Amino acid sequence: MLSLTxxxxxxxxxxxxDLRELLERTRSRNASxxxxxxxxxxxxxxxxxxxGPDDVVEETFARISRDTRHRSVxxxxxxxxxxxxxxxxxMGFRELSDEQTRSVPGFNDYLDGRNAPRTPGGNRAEAFHRAFRTFAP
Structure with missing residues (x-):
């Protein structure tokens, strides 16, 4: 299985x-x-x-890389x-009210540190997420 961050x-x-739509669309597509x-x-x-499966991760990342809504990938x-x-x-995000974030299915308060994964010893992907959570504006 491939992990790509x-x-x-x-x-x-x-x-x-925008975030609600993104999460709803990606959750169903990704599950399938x-x-x-x-x-x-x-x-x-x-x-x-x-x-996920190597080919699925690679195809998904290629699609994301071509998406004009992103730069500096x-x-x-x-x-x-x-x-x-x-x-x-x-999905975790900042700059929305508590009411706005709680209304999004699949929202996770990971950016606030209250709902981060509890993998013993952590892993390299979690380290990137912790750094983002700590240093994001």
């Missing part, structure tokens, strides 16, 4: 409706192809980890893993 910048900032992961968004910056981690570290597709 990348960073990118949105060409246009996303609001609550066996893809899991975590997408974090703060102040126009993304960090995402995709996990940079792979931070590309590795084979034995198990999923983010088995439930979720």
């Amino acid at each position: 990348y960073f990118s910048t949105a060409t246009t900032p996303l609001d609550a409706d 192809v066996g893809l899991t992961g975590l997408l974090l968004y703060a102040d126009g910056s993304f960090v995402q980890t995709l996990e 940079s792979v931070a981690l590309h590795e084979q893993v034995d198990e999923r570290h983010f088995p439930d597709w979720s």
Whole structure:
């Protein structure tokens, strides 16, 4: 199974409706192809980890890389893993009210640190997410 973590910048900032639509669309598509992961968004910056069958992860990342809503797409981690570290597709983001974020199915308060994965010893993808959570504007 492949785990790929990348960073990118949105060409246009996303609001609550944009994020809700993105999450709803990606969760159903990803579930249908066996893809899991975590997408974090703060102040126009993304960090995402995709996990699943090698070909599915590679195809998904290629599609993301071509998406004109992203720029400065940079792979931070590309590795084979034995198990999923983010088995439930979720998304964390900042700059929305608590009410707005709680209304989005699949929202996770990961950026606030209250709902981060508890993998013993952690893993390399989690380290990128922790750094993003800590240093994102």
